[in-house]
Amino acid sequence: MSRRHAERQVDEEWAGFGPDSLKPGEMAPGLGLDGFIPYLLNRIVNRLNTDLTSELKTVGVPLPFYRVLAVLAAGRGATVNELSVYTIIGQSTLSKALDLMAAAGLVKRETSEEDARVVNISMTEKGWETYRLALPIALRQYERAVADLYQTGRKGLLRGVRQMLDTVRASDFP
Numbered sequence: 240m241s242r243r244h245a246e247r248q249v250d251e252e253w254a255g256f257g258p259d260s261l262k263p264g265e266m267a268p269g270l271g272l273d274g275f276i277p278y279l280l281n282r283i284v285n286r287l288n289t290d291l292t293s294e295l296k297t298v299g300v301p302l303p304f305y306r307v308l309a310v311l312a313a314g315r316g317a318t319v320n321e322l323s324v325y326t327i328i329g330q331s332t333l334s335k336a337l338d339l340m341a342a343a344g345l346v347k348r349e350t351s352e353e354d355a356r357v358v359n360i361s362m363t364e365k366g367w368e369t370y371r372l373a374l375p376i377a378l379r380q381y382e383r384a385v386a387d388l389y390q391t392g393r394k395g396l397l398r399g400v401r402q403m404l405d406t407v408r409a410s411d412f413p
Contacts, residue, residue, distance in 0.1 A: 290380055291376070294379075294380065298373060301336075303333070304336060304369070306328065307328075307337070311361060311366070311370075319334070337360060346361065347361055
């Protein structure tokens, strides 16, 4: 089913429903919060971020710093625009974090030789040291979150989440 067809179908299906259409516990007819995937994903991510933030504080690494370092570790560098997409941090907040990270010696900025408007960010050795300190904390959080899923369940969930991301993606970055 195409995205446009799915949108039309939803518009037609929910046109005219009101409070009398809902049963207790429903957010829409036949759909409770416990069955609404975006709500459940948001609750999971919020809980994981809260726990990860708390754990990272024990080693002095703010969550935005960890996100930047993780993206840089995965790609061995990125532009500020790419970092904003992959870290899910807005440009102005990311810019402030990068200023603090550069001042702390965790990252370095280099203006692209091809385009002076593009700034490339890479991790310094101190950034790698900090990432190696924070990574085990993040991996423990991840393992705790998926511990009760069998390997086949993990793969299926990952496949489904990636399909959802492909559907809602707003950037040109993968």
